[in-house]
Amino acid sequence: MTQEERVSRAEVRTQAQRERILAAAEACFTERGFHAASMAHIAETAEMSPGLIYRYFDSKSAIILAIIERQLELARAEIANLHDSVDLPHGIWETTLPREARSDGRMNPALYVEMSAEACHDPEIGAAVREADLILRTEFARWLGRSREQGGLGLTPAKARAAALMIQCLVDGLRVRQLREPDVDRALVKRALEEFLAPMLRPRD
Amino acid sequence: MTQEERVSRAEVRTQAQRERILAAAEACFTERGFHAASMAHIAETAEMSPGLIYRYFDSKSAIILAIIERQLELARAEIANLHDSVDLPHGIWETTLPREARSDGRMNPALYVEMSAEACHDPEIGAAVREADLILRTEFARWLGRSREQGGLGLTPAKARAAALMIQCLVDGLRVRQLREPDVDRALVKRALEEFLAPMLRPRD
């Protein structure tokens, strides 16, 4: 075994352990919240000792920050994969599915709202969240403004910016609503969403 | 002093003390969050000893529940005061003002989002929130459906229900956005909001 192979194997393992911890932390934070979820819970979920976590993360809040960054990457990838034939209302509706109902690794509503609350208490989290949101909105607006031929929706720049902001608010709101009323009539939500989104996404007016 | 007067004076004082505690708790919860705000902080803010709080509230979570109920009452009163000449987009926009910018006792965004997150961890809070939201949406939809002559907007029942739900989501979303991006362009938010809401609030279509 060459030295490079050894180093690489170690790196792979380290990355896998970090991932293991992040997945466990996400589950615990979702279920109990940032402050109520203890490092002991996270360690138990990750099936390791509490002490070991500190080999891979400096602190509890470092874990939170890592989760935020990972979610940002996932969201950016989703936006990059948007194309003109996409059913936007349906996609928006889907991002508000509760944790149990989603197969992907995307942000679940509970974690998102938890993070939003924490953003105004912890400056570091606040900065990370602010930066992520700005990036996502800008990239989303760029897609809305791109021509149909280039896979966008062909909105004017001003309208694209406004629509991106309003849709971001709507997604936020749908996530909050999912938390506050888990048994809300989702079909009604979807129909209302489609109806009210239509005029916003029309290029001409 | 008659016995009734004595009893009444004691009640008034008790009520004032409870109010004092609730105001302090609201400030602390807003600043630090439910879990990070300690009873000692609340006591200090209320300018009383920690022990005294327990004369007026059974526990910390009893304080949280009391705040939720108070906020529900405030929101109901606001809805009851709606009339046909009201500028709805402006009113919605106003409910998302940060704590520092609002003079009334209305729900500030930070507290609202904090509560929403807590609703899916604490069943009692979840139930209170769910009930409150349902009541508010129903009453708001009733106003939207009332005729112009009766001070409403004259929407059809189906459209009123859909609009009430969508507006509730929008308000949720605007509050979250206020937390995540406190320095967001509020003028842009307002313009986008007005544009988006207009078709939703037209009786005919």
Next chain:
DNA sequence: TGAAATAGAATGAACGATCATTCATTCTTC
């Protein structure tokens, strides 16, 4: 090849801090 040496991975008890809550005590008011 096989035993000893080494390094990194993992453990979990222990620490100091902090928390919600209690209650014996003191203060205030009538």
Next chain:
DNA sequence: GAAGAATGAATGATCGTTCATTCTATTTCA
């Protein structure tokens, strides 16, 4: 002096974090 109001130190529990120790797997060398 009696009764309610208020205090704040004490309690027990829990937390994030540390670290002396053990385990495991790889390397070294006879």
